[in-house]
Amino acid sequence: GAVVSQHPSWVICKSGTSVKIECRSLDFQATTMFWYRQFPKQSLMLMATSNEGSKATYEQGVEKDKFLINHASLTLSTLTVTSAHPEDSSFYICSAPSARGPYEQYFGPGTRLTVT
């Protein structure tokens, strides 16, 4: 079945540095991908919609200058957390709509970011 991968699976960085997270669709093309953030014991919160060839669409309250999204190709979207702070520590998950039809979305395994 369709697979979405993320890299890295976990990362620890120092406050003030930037971190890039990759999301790849492995056997299908995705013109759209979605980025979520999940804090401990909470549900997934949609951050932004990544569109191949155009600017990302951010949800209300998400800083576009802090969370840079680049959909470089039909199989790759990247999320860069710039000037990371401890409050950015979270579980980041991407997803892409299924190429087989309108009924499923495939999620990546997630990236655990810890900012010290």
Added chain:
Amino acid sequence: DAKTTQPPSMDCAEGRAANLPCNHSTISGNEYVYWYRQIHSQGPQYIIHGLKNNETNEMASLIITEDRKSSTLILPHATLRDTAVYYCIVRFTNQAGTALIFGKGTTLSVSS
């Protein structure tokens, strides 16, 4: 999207059927019911979806009431690996290219 209501938590003994309810009383005629689950520290996984008829696949069964105002996800023989948060989501099929919006879900704990 129609709003859904799920119990925050449920327990189930290993080997028994797990029946997870979802209330979606404001669902409209063209909205499907989807179920996803998230095992701890993993991305969500699609389970099943349906419109009005009961559905079954290798993972679970979905029972939708005749008035479509509620549904039940059934895991026929729960195992420890089914311990996860289960999300019931209602949406239109023409939203296929849009993001899923997650509620709080039901945390299912399967114990031996």
